[in-house]
Amino acid sequence: MDAAVCNPSLGPSSSSSCYVSSRPSFCPDLRRSSVRLSSEVFKVKIGRLERSLCRSSGNKLSAVIASASQTSVSDPISTPSRNDLSDSLKKSNEASLILIRHGESLWNEKNLFTGSVDVPLTKKGVEEAIQAGKRISNIPVDMIYTSSLIRAQMTAMLAMTEHRQQKVPIILHDENERARTWGRIFSEETKKQSIPVVTAWQLNERMYGELQGLNKQETVERYGKEQVHEWRRSYDIPPPNGESLAMCAQRAVTYFCDEIEPQLFIGKNVMIAAHGNSLRSIIMYLDKLTTQEVISLELSTGVPLLYIFKEGRFVRRGSPVGPTEAGVYAYTGKLAQYRQKLDEMSH
Numbered sequence: 001m002d003a004a005v006c007n008p009s010l011g012p013s014s015s016s017s018c019y020v021s022s023r024p025s026f027c028p029d030l031r032r033s034s035v036r037l038s039s040e041v042f043k044v045k046i047g048r049l050e051r052s053l054c055r056s057s058g059n060k061l062s063a064v065i066a067s068a069s070q071t072s073v074s075d076p077i078s079t080p081s082r083n084d085l086s087d088s089l090k091k092s093n094e095a096s097l098i099l100i101r102h103g104e105s106l107w108n109e110k111n112l113f114t115g116s117v118d119v120p121l122t123k124k125g126v127e128e129a130i131q132a133g134k135r136i137s138n139i140p141v142d143m144i145y146t147s148s149l150i151r152a153q154m155t156a157m158l159a160m161t162e163h164r165q166q167k168v169p170i171i172l173h174d175e176n177e178r179a180r181t182w183g184r185i186f187s188e189e190t191k192k193q194s195i196p197v198v199t200a201w202q203l204n205e206r207m208y209g210e211l212q213g214l215n216k217q218e219t220v221e222r223y224g225k226e227q228v229h230e231w232r233r234s235y236d237i238p239p240p241n242g243e244s245l246a247m248c249a250q251r252a253v254t255y256f257c258d259e260i261e262p263q264l265f266i267g268k269n270v271m272i273a274a275h276g277n278s279l280r281s282i283i284m285y286l287d288k289l290t291t292q293e294v295i296s297l298e299l300s301t302g303v304p305l306l307y308i309f310k311e312g313r314f315v316r317r318g319s320p321v322g323p324t325e326a327g328v329y330a331y332t333g334k335l336a337q338y339r340q341k342l343d344e345m346s347h
């Protein structure tokens, strides 16, 4: 691996860990990346890459702009024109990426396998989401991506109630023409005060198959600790009739590359609220973890992780929690400036 991964286990205590990947991001570089994604993911990525970049006579910039302007965020709130995108691309050399696993759900509390089942947060989960919002309240957010499941959406919305930017997160409904038309906003000023929220099933928790609804402890007693650990944490062994992490990565990482990276590339600050395993697969891609390293990657509920996307690379800043917060903001001039602006506005 050409990146120094300081700490593949991303619990709340890993806030000081960071690394600079020497892999410039964006799909082309997967050709030489050491990320152990499944060969199917690799093929999908390369296929899409060739469609989005190579076909456009090697002009990466125009491909990125075209790709960004065609994404599902071409919506009534923030339809960026090609000129805006070019300007923003010229001006921006850095964007923040916040990843947050949803707060505790009612089935987390009961210790049940949840997967694709759409279960809401507990009171504790609501509180975790609010606390997460406090932790990221000084980090800019221009776009939010959530899964289509309520626990991730609740988390994103509750976190944003704490954000000092005080913009209104608005869910974009893209399911049909009527939903798109009826959700239009007719004030430019109001649009500026809004943050588009894109919901994507591709970011959903991995489908846990026939384990969904079963108690985790009882499953261990029935099938043994090793078998259950393999189902829960291995890269390519799926639970009965469910998705392995590799299968989950195939949709989640592909979505990240196709829809989210282009936004970061043009300088948009992005928050993703999703799930233990869909985020593990994305972190595996960002941190270039091996199939062995990803086994020990555990994400706590409601703890945000911050990455800086700069010069085509992802730099992990760990979690903006507690005493290390100053370090997080001090890291980039842009974040420090943003925070100063917020301070000035609130005086």
Ligand SMILES: O=C(O)[C@@H](CO)OP(=O)(O)O
Binding pocket: 108, 112, 113, 114, 115, 116, 205, 208, 232, 276, 277
């Ligand atoms: O039940 C689930 O859907 C997931 C996340 O809560 O569990 P696990 O930690 O086993 O991947």
